[in-house]
Every structure is written in structure tokens, then in C-alpha cells.
Amino acid sequence: MNEKDILIDIGFKSEGLIDRSEFLQNALPQIGDKIEVYLEYFEDRNGNLVLSKEKADFMRRWRDIREFYEKEIIFTCKILRRIKGGMIVDIDGFKDFFLAVK
Incomplete structure (x- = not known):
């Protein structure tokens, strides 16, 4: 981690970066935590993967909402x-x- 980014290992050849602003300050991930991420770009200028937690959260919520609709679930x-x-x-x-x- 640095002041701007959090380094994430997703099992690729290179690590990925997520901007710290995508996490609540008191909910920063700790070493060993597993989180869902969305791969935005394979490489930035430094050869790192560019990841997004916000987009992963959005896509998960959208998937859940579609499932509610398809299965006629009340929420x-x-x-x-x-x-x-x-x-x-x-x-x-x-x-x-x-x-x-x-």
C-alpha cells in the first residue's frame, strides 16, 4: 500500500492496483483479505493491472437485482x-x- 493505491495479487503475472478512494477509510483491506475486483485494464504505464472494487460491487448488485426480477423475489x-x-x-x-x- 502507498498513499494513493493498494497493491492486489489476483494470481496474474503482475499485481493490480486499486485506488484507496474506492474503500471506506476504516474498511481498508488487510494483508490476506479476499475481495472482489473488476479488471479495468491489463496494464498501466508501469505494467500493473488496473482494478476496481467499486465496479465489482456495482456489477454484483446489478446481478443480484436481475436475479430478484427473474425469480420474482421480494426485496x-x-x-x-x-x-x-x-x-x-x-x-x-x-x-x-x-x-x-x-
Whole structure:
């Protein structure tokens, strides 16, 4: 780890980097922790993989939401605000639009 990036070994020839800003300050990974990451680029200027935890989290949430829909699973979300035609909701950190139906 350095001031800007966290070095992650994902089993490739070179290590990957994730920007520290993608983690909550009190939730930085520790040596040996396993985390889900998304591979953005195979190599940056220094030959490191460029990884993203935020994109991995987004893709996992999106996959979960699709599964809820396909399996007709009822879930809980938080209404953030009402707008014309519906509302903006938060589903475990994923913001979405729900259409108002009469």
C-alpha cells in the first residue's frame, strides 16, 4: 500500500492496483483479505493491472437485482426521493428509478 493505491495479487503475472478512494477509510483491506475486483485494464504505464472494487460491487448488485426480477423475489429498498412518474430508490447502494403504477 502507498498513499494513493493498494497493491492486489489476483494470481496474474503482475499485481493490480486499486485506488484507496474506492474503500471506506476504516474498511481498508488487510494483508490476506479476499475481495472482489473488476479488471479495468491489463496494464498501466508501469505494467500493473488496473482494478476496481467499486465496479465489482456495482456489477454484483446489478446481478443480484436481475436475479430478484427473474425469480420474482421480494426485496426491501429505501426511497430516496419522489420524482415525476416514480421515485429514486437505493437497493443496497445501487440507485435506481421505480416507475409509479396506479
